[in-house]
Amino acid sequence: xxxxxxxxxxxxxxxxxxxxxxxxxxxxxxxxxxxxxxxxxxxxxxxxxxxxxxxxxxxxxxxxxxxxxxxxxxxxxxxxxxxxxxxxxxxxxxxxxxxxxxxxxxxxxxxxxxxxxxxxxxxxxxxxxxxxxxxxxxxxxxxxxxxxxxxxxxxxxxxxxxxxxxxxxxxx
Numbered sequence: 001x002x003x004x005x006x007x008x009x010x011x012x013x014x015x016x017x018x019x020x021x022x023x024x025x026x027x028x029x030x031x032x033x034x035x036x037x038x039x040x041x042x043x044x045x046x047x048x049x050x051x052x053x054x055x056x057x058x059x060x061x062x063x064x065x066x067x068x069x070x071x072x073x074x075x076x077x078x079x080x081x082x083x084x085x086x087x088x089x090x091x092x093x094x095x096x097x098x099x100x101x102x103x104x105x106x107x108x109x110x111x112x113x114x115x116x117x118x119x120x121x122x123x124x125x126x127x128x129x130x131x132x133x134x135x136x137x138x139x140x141x142x143x144x145x146x147x148x149x150x151x152x153x154x155x156x157x158x159x160x161x162x163x164x165x166x167x168x169x170x171x172x
Contacts, residue, residue: 037092038092041085041092042063045062048060050074051169052164053165070086080099083097100134103125105124106122107123117140119139120138122134122136137152138151
């Protein structure tokens with residue numbers, strides 16, 4: 001029963017992505033260059049000053065597990081979170097360990113190496129019920145080696161409850 005539900009959710013996510021896809025996003029005929037996107041994430045290793053809609057904070061990126069995982073430690077007013085990015089076959093995926101007490105999983109659905117756009121879409125998770133609030137998607141704009149922006153959408157009851165805009169500047 002649980003496997004059928006997971007397959008159904010994954011199918012719906014894939015269908016929604018395919019329907020919403022425009023020319024610049026991934027379609028079933030084109031794939032995200034996951035190794036290139038992952039390599040770009042690896043370039044974020046280091047310390048970052050963060051300004052978000054919740055205030056100022058700090059983030060640290062590190063590469064662990066023999067280079068197979070990029071780990072982000074994110075601290076801002078009100079909480080600390082961890083996000084792990086890694087390759088899963090030909091896909092780039094993330095698991096976000098959220099202060100909401102759940103672990104959403106996302107899959108990269110778009111990467112543009114020129115603009116630095118990297119978008120992730122929800123693909124399931126742990127401790128997430130039908131109405132449970134959770135981070136649902138994330139969009140990054142990797143502007144330079146010293147600056148990038150992110151937007152995370154928090155969904156509850158099927159609707160976006162809030163979006164967190166985050167500006168990262170490499171700490172000197």
